[in-house]
Amino acid sequence: MSELRDYQQRVIDEIYATWQQGKRAILLAMPTGSGKTRTFSELAKDFCDRDRRVLLLVHREELLWQAKKTLEKILRSPVGVIKADRPMQLEYPVQCASVQTLVKRLEKQEIDLGAIALVIIDEAHLSLAPSYLSILRYFPKALILGVTATPSRLDGRGFDRLYEALVIGPSVSELIWRGFLADYEVLAPESFLPTEEGIRIAGGDFNSADLAERIDRRYVAGCAVDAYLHHSCQKRCVVFAINLDHSKAIAERYCAAGIVAEHIDGETAPKDRQAILERFRAGETQVLCNVNLFTEGFDVPEIEVIQLCRPTKSVALHLQMLGRGLRPKGGRKALILDHAGNCLRLGGAKADRCWTLQGLTESIPAxxxxxxxxxxxxxxxxxxxxxxxxxxxxxxxxxxxxxxxxxxxxxxxxxxHLPTHTELETQLAHQTYSQSQPARPISSRSPRVPSDAPQSSPHRDRRSAPNRQIPPQASPQVSSKRRSSPPKRHLSxxxxxxxxxxxxxxxxxxxxxxxxRSWFPPKRKRVEIPRRSKRPQSF
Incomplete structure (x- = not known):
């Protein structure tokens, strides 16, 4: 297994320092794709080496098997699994448990895990649910580590009722700059939801039934397929839909256009779900349509395009959806097709956000x-x-x-537009010389004529009648002093x-x-690439 990255080692050291301060429960916030599983697996290894038992809580089957695979690589020993219809092997010091299965067996007293020293909660933004809190009551002396990419809840409640400290990892911008995440471009066609009027808010987010009623699924499917064909044809894409009917309609429209697409949801059988994912990884399936299935812990680096067809008010859900497409791609950029206006409403993945135990706040430095x-x-x-x-x-x-x-x-x-110093100086010069009219050059003046001779004005019509009287014009009197040097002009x-x-x-x-430059000398040579600014294209 590869060594820890510097920021992973930093957060581990900070976690240990916080535990030494007497704080038992810690929430770790690290962006999607930064290696959260690798980080808490290293912590589990440290506890296992000291003969202490570790319990990992997950809420989905895909997350359970992904975490088990990573833990076994780090520990180089088998890991127990607590899941329905699976035999338990409680003698192993590290156990991966499904939250739904474990809470039932603990309430029925069908399981004894012994003295657990560390409880790790994956996707910890769900840890305030009653099932998680019920499990934690059985381990009052264990240290608690919650891990999430988005320490924010839809209902607005903070995490300070459970956790005592927050450890924050690197930002998405830093990870993209260092090459640990892929950069991305966002294209925002006309939003399916131009106005939020008439849409009820349920649990801090748009009501799915109201969204489905307001937005025609046939229109959504047509726009999604047209955008894919125009901007990202032949690339593997994941579509986030409003509900099952919308997801299936989009998949059918893709198939009608000759693009291999499949629908997948939480009710899909585990074997069928695994087969669909394998076909997507192999490139046989180009488009996967889902409803909130791939928002958490779905690690598929082959995703090249994220298509957002589900409007949301949740920053956590929005960032989880965007994070599915930011796995490194060998220098290639990911593409975000935002039909729902989420990026305009909530910001992109690289936007600066201030996470606290009370949720997402906006802070301005003093x-x-x-x-x-x-x-x-x-x-x-x-x-x-x-x-x-x-x-x-x-x-x-x-x-x-x-x-x-x-x-x-x-x-x-x-x-x-912010004027530069050169532009300001030019403006001041124009203002200065506009106050006094400069003298006409001598070469451009009219030839001298006697004062009593009539002269014709250069601005008058020379084709006028011969009997037209032209008033005499005095010749300009130019002194030798004025001809030799221009007058001095004083600034106001x-x-x-x-x-x-x-x-x-x-x-x-x-x-x-x-x-x-004295305080922050450059550590490495960087090649500055000009930033391209693209405006959303309308469809």
Whole structure:
């Protein structure tokens, strides 16, 4: 088995440090695809090496077998399974248990797991359910580690009623930059749900029955197939639908278009479900349509396209769906076809989010925390400059320039125009020279004529009648002093202040760049790739 990544070792060290502080229950938040199973498997190995028993709780069969396979690779020993219609082997120090099966057997006193030292909860955003809480009551002295990619609940309740500390892993942006996750592009056709009026909210999310009634499944299927053929033909795609009828209608429309597609849901027999997944991995099936089946723990790196046909208000559900397509693909980008407007409503996977035990919050850092270090650095640099710069104490009201704004939605970036220093100087120069008209060049002036001779104006019609009286025009009197040198032009006080402000801004920029490069020297050579900005295409 490969060695731990640096961020995995970091969160493990932080977990142990938190346990040493006397906090028993810890919630670990790591993005989808960052190696959560690998991380808690290493913790299970540490406990197993010290002859302590470990219990892993999962709520789906696919998650159970995936976790068992990873644990056996790390431990290099068999792992027990507690599941319906499966024989139990309780002598093994590590047990993988289905939550539904274990809670029934504990209530009926049909099982004795002994002294469990560590309880690991996979997909811990579900751990406040009564079945999980009932199981944890049987192990009052065990340490608890909950693992999830999205520490957020639909009902808005926090996790502080169960967990005492939150350990946060790396962000999605960092993992993409380091190559541990695939980058992605988002295309947002016209949303199936242009307005939320008339849609009831059930449990913090849109009511599925109202969505199915509002959105015609035939229209959804047609738009989904057209978008796939136009942008991602011949690529393996996973479709998230509203309900079973919508999922089956989309699969049928794909098949009618000559694309091999299959529908899969929680009621599909385990053997049939496994066969469908194997055909998808082998490339025999190109499109899989499901309803909330692949939102958690579905590890298929072959997914190239995610098609969102299910509107949601849940950030957790949205990120779980997006995470299915971010497994590394050898440098290729994943494609998100967002028909539901979820990315515009909730943001992309790379958006900055502040996770807490109370849920997802929006926090703005205090300005003093950012300004004070900068002010100290500027004072330090100002003392080192010779001769010292004398700053005027007069407060100047500078014009409010428009700020640059970036939408959370990555591919629909909208920037306000921010003038550069060169553009500001050009504007000031135009304002300065527009106040006084420059003298006409001598070469372009009219030839000298006697003052008593009539002259014709160059702007008048030369084809006028001969008897038309043209008033005499005095010749311009140009002194030798004016011909030799142009007049001096003085800047107004406001223009002088503006010019000084521009020069001060350039000095400040140079100082801050020097400070940044001194404090954070580059560790490796990076190739800057210009970011492409794509706007959603309409269908």
């Amino acid at each position: 300005p003093e925390a950012l300004i004070n270090p900068i002010e100290e650095a500027i004072e330090f640099m100002a003392e080192a400059i010779e001769p010292p710069i004398a700053f005027s104490k007069t407060q100047i009201d500078l014009p409010n320039l428009p700020k640059r704004r970036v939408e959370i939605y990555e591919t629909d970036v909208d920037f306000f 006080p406001l223009q002088q202040v503006s010019k000084a402000a521009i020069e001060l801004a350039e000095r400040m920029e140079n100082i801050l760049v020097w400070i940044w």
